[in-house]
Amino acid sequence: MAGIVEIKRLVKRYKGNVLALKGIDLEIYRDEFFVLMGPSGCGKSTLLKTIAGILDYDDGELYINGKDMKNVPAYKRDISLMLENYALFPHMNVFDNVAFGLRMLDKDEEEIKKDVMETLALLELKGLEKRFPNEISGGQRQRVALARALVIRPSVLLLDEPLSHIDYRLQRRFASLLKDIHRQISGTAFILTTHDQHHGLSLADRMAIMNSGLIEQVGHPEEIYNEPHTLFSARFVGEVNTFMGEIQEVGADSVWVKTDIGYLKSRKPNAADNLVGRRVGYIIRPEKIKISKTGENAENSVKCIFEYLNYFGHYVEAIFRAPHNVRIKSTIPTYNLPNFKVEDEYWLSWSANDARTIIKPSVVEGVDIEDLIYGR
Amino acid sequence: MFIEKYGKYLLLLPGLIIIVFFLILPLILIVIVSFMQIFTFREPTLTLQNYIDFVASPQTPTILLNTFGMSIGTALLTLLAGYPAAYVLAFKIESIKIRNYIISLLLVPFFIDWNARTIAWIPILGESGAVNYMLQALNIVREPVQLLFSRWTLLIIWLQTNILFAIFPIYLALIRIDPDLINAARVLKAPPHRVFYNIIFKLSLPGVVVGFTFVFVNTLGDYITPALWAGGIQVLGLSISSFAANFVWPYAATQSTILILIALAVLFVLFKIVDIKKLVE
Structure with missing residues (x-):
C-alpha cells in the first residue's frame, strides 16, 4: 500500500x-x-x-x-x-x-x-x-x-x-x-x-x-x-524510571546492568554485539513495579525509603528513595492504595521481562547518555 | 473627592481648550457670518441671500467640479501609486533595517522648506527643465512642451507632495496583517491574486481609507499650489481667499461652510461604504 x-x-x-x-x-x-x-x-x-x-x-x-x-x-x-x-x-x-x-x-x-x-x-x-x-x-x-x-x-x-x-x-x-x-x-x-x-x-x-x-x-x-528504540523516545512517551548503568554480563536472552542502585536484570536488547561494558540506560515503567514490605523473590528488587505521594485521581504516583539518593516512582491504582508511611522501608521489585536496556540515547548525533538522563 | 473622581479628565483640558477656542468656536462663527449681510451704515442682518447667490452663480458648477474633482482624483491617483510602494515595503523587504532606511529617505522632502520645494518644480517641469531636456534628447519632441501651469501640473505636484500620506497608513495597515491569515488563505486553495484581493487588500482597507482622507483633506485646503501652478483654474479655496481679501466676509464664510459640508459628505459616504469600525476591531 x-x-x-x-x-x-x-x-x-x-x-x-x-x-x-x-x-x-x-x-x-x-x-x-x-x-x-x-x-x-x-x-x-x-x-x-x-x-x-x-x-x-x-x-x-x-x-x-x-x-x-x-x-x-x-x-x-x-x-x-x-x-x-x-x-x-x-x-x-x-x-x-x-x-x-x-x-x-x-x-x-x-x-x-x-x-x-x-x-x-x-x-x-x-x-x-x-x-x-x-x-x-x-x-x-x-x-x-x-x-x-x-x-x-x-x-x-x-x-x-x-x-x-x-x-x-x-x-x-x-x-x-x-x-x-x-x-x-x-x-x-x-x-x-x-x-x-x-x-x-x-x-x-x-x-x-x-x-x-x-x-x-x-x-x-x-x-x-x-519497545522504545532510544532513551529519548522512552522518556518522551509515558512516565519512566531511567537508571544510568553499564552492561556487566550477557545471557541468552537477558543482560545484567550495573547501576547506582545495584545489579539489575533486563531483557537483552535486540541490536548490537559487544554489549559488555557499554554505557546504557536501564528503564522500567512505574506501573510495572510491585511494592512490598518484605523483599519478594523477584528478578530485580531494591530496598527503598518511601517519600511522598502524587495524587492523580484514579491513580497515585508513589515516590521512593533508593540507594545513592536515586528517586524511583511507582504508579498504583487508587482503589488499591496501601497505607504508606513516610520514611518507612519498602521493597520495589519487577521482572526482567518488563525492564529494557537501551543502548542508543537518541538518533541525534552527539547526545550523551548521561546528559540525557540527568538532564544536563 | 472631586479630584479623585474627575482628576483624570483634567489632562484633557489643554487640548480641549485649544480645540474649542481655535477650531470649534471659529467654525461656529464662520457658519453664523455666512448667514449675514453687511451694510456700510446699518446693522448686519440675517439672510439666506449668500447661499442663494452661490447656487445661482454661473461659476459654481465649474468651481465645485474643479475643487472636488481635483482632490478626489489626486487622492485616488496617490493611493494607486502609493499602494504598491507600501506593499513592497511591508512584504518584500524583510530586513527591518533596510525598511527603516527607505522610510527615512521618503521623509527627506519634508526637511526642505516649502518654498524651495515649490520653486524646484521650475527646473524640473519648466521649458528648459529636466523633463523637457530629456524629451528633446530622446527625440520625442522637437520644441519644449508646456508642462507647467495646467491641471496636470497640479496633479503631478499634489501627487508628489502627498504620496507619503498614502504610503504610511497603508504600510501600517499591511504590517498589522497576521502572516498566518495569508498562509491560511493559501492552504484554502486561494491563488496569489485572490489571496491579495480577499485577504491582504480587504484587511488593508482601513489604511486606504485613512490615506484617502489625508490626501483629500490636504488638497482640498490647499489653494496656494493651484494658484501658483494650475494655470488659472478656479478652486473653492482660491475663491474664498479672494473674497476674504476683499473683505466680503459673509460670502467667503458661505463658501467655506459649503466646502466643509461637501467634504464631510464625501467622507461620510466613504466611511459608509467601507465599514472601518469592523475592520479596525
Whole structure:
C-alpha cells in the first residue's frame, strides 16, 4: 500500500544555514490518524508546514497522492491546514470563513451553502453563521478553524498544535471530536502535531517521535511505549524510571546492568554485539513495579525509603528513595492504595521481562547518555 | 473627592481648550457670518441671500467640479501609486533595517522648506527643465512642451507632495496583517491574486481609507499650489481667499461652510461604504 504522503530524506534549512529538518523519512497512509510528537523546536511544525506548502524544502522528496510536490504551491496541493493560532479571517463572519475554501474552488453558491451548513452542524456551530470571529468563544473559534479546513474535503488534513491554547476540559472534548470526525469521514489522513504526550498517545493510529529535526521512532503508540528504540523516545512517551548503568554480563536472552542502585536484570536488547561494558540506560515503567514490605523473590528488587505521594485521581504516583539518593516512582491504582508511611522501608521489585536496556540515547548525533538522563 | 473622581479628565483640558477656542468656536462663527449681510451704515442682518447667490452663480458648477474633482482624483491617483510602494515595503523587504532606511529617505522632502520645494518644480517641469531636456534628447519632441501651469501640473505636484500620506497608513495597515491569515488563505486553495484581493487588500482597507482622507483633506485646503501652478483654474479655496481679501466676509464664510459640508459628505459616504469600525476591531 502506497502512502498518501511520502517523505524521503527531507531537508529544510532556515536562514543562517540552521537545519530545521535534517533528513526526514516518513510514510503516512490513507485513513490514518498520524501524530507528530516532540518537544518545542523539534521541527514538527516545520514538517507540517512543509507538507502544506507554506514552507519550501531544500532537499529530499515529498509526494502527496503520488505526485511530486517540488515547486507545487500550497493552493494546488490536496491538503488543508488548521493553524496553531486558528488564523480566522477577522473581516469575515463564521459562514464566510468556512465557505472561503469552497469559494476559492469556484463551487456554486447553493452547493457551498449546503456543505458549509453540514460541516457547521457536524461541529456543533449551528446558529453562529453570522457572528464574527471576535464575537465567539475560544472553543468555538477552534471548531470554526477545523470546519474551515475540513469543508474542502482534502486528502490530507494537517492540524498544527490544535490542542495547545485551550483549557484541559476543552482539550479533551476537542480531542474526542477529532477522533469522531476522523472515523466518520473516510479517505482522509489526519496529521496532527503536539507536544502533549497524553493527547498524542490517545489520538494516534501511528505516531512519530521527533527530536532536533530528526525522527526518533515511528510506530503504534503501544509499540513505542513498550519497545522504545532510544532513551529519548522512552522518556518522551509515558512516565519512566531511567537508571544510568553499564552492561556487566550477557545471557541468552537477558543482560545484567550495573547501576547506582545495584545489579539489575533486563531483557537483552535486540541490536548490537559487544554489549559488555557499554554505557546504557536501564528503564522500567512505574506501573510495572510491585511494592512490598518484605523483599519478594523477584528478578530485580531494591530496598527503598518511601517519600511522598502524587495524587492523580484514579491513580497515585508513589515516590521512593533508593540507594545513592536515586528517586524511583511507582504508579498504583487508587482503589488499591496501601497505607504508606513516610520514611518507612519498602521493597520495589519487577521482572526482567518488563525492564529494557537501551543502548542508543537518541538518533541525534552527539547526545550523551548521561546528559540525557540527568538532564544536563 | 472631586479630584479623585474627575482628576483624570483634567489632562484633557489643554487640548480641549485649544480645540474649542481655535477650531470649534471659529467654525461656529464662520457658519453664523455666512448667514449675514453687511451694510456700510446699518446693522448686519440675517439672510439666506449668500447661499442663494452661490447656487445661482454661473461659476459654481465649474468651481465645485474643479475643487472636488481635483482632490478626489489626486487622492485616488496617490493611493494607486502609493499602494504598491507600501506593499513592497511591508512584504518584500524583510530586513527591518533596510525598511527603516527607505522610510527615512521618503521623509527627506519634508526637511526642505516649502518654498524651495515649490520653486524646484521650475527646473524640473519648466521649458528648459529636466523633463523637457530629456524629451528633446530622446527625440520625442522637437520644441519644449508646456508642462507647467495646467491641471496636470497640479496633479503631478499634489501627487508628489502627498504620496507619503498614502504610503504610511497603508504600510501600517499591511504590517498589522497576521502572516498566518495569508498562509491560511493559501492552504484554502486561494491563488496569489485572490489571496491579495480577499485577504491582504480587504484587511488593508482601513489604511486606504485613512490615506484617502489625508490626501483629500490636504488638497482640498490647499489653494496656494493651484494658484501658483494650475494655470488659472478656479478652486473653492482660491475663491474664498479672494473674497476674504476683499473683505466680503459673509460670502467667503458661505463658501467655506459649503466646502466643509461637501467634504464631510464625501467622507461620510466613504466611511459608509467601507465599514472601518469592523475592520479596525
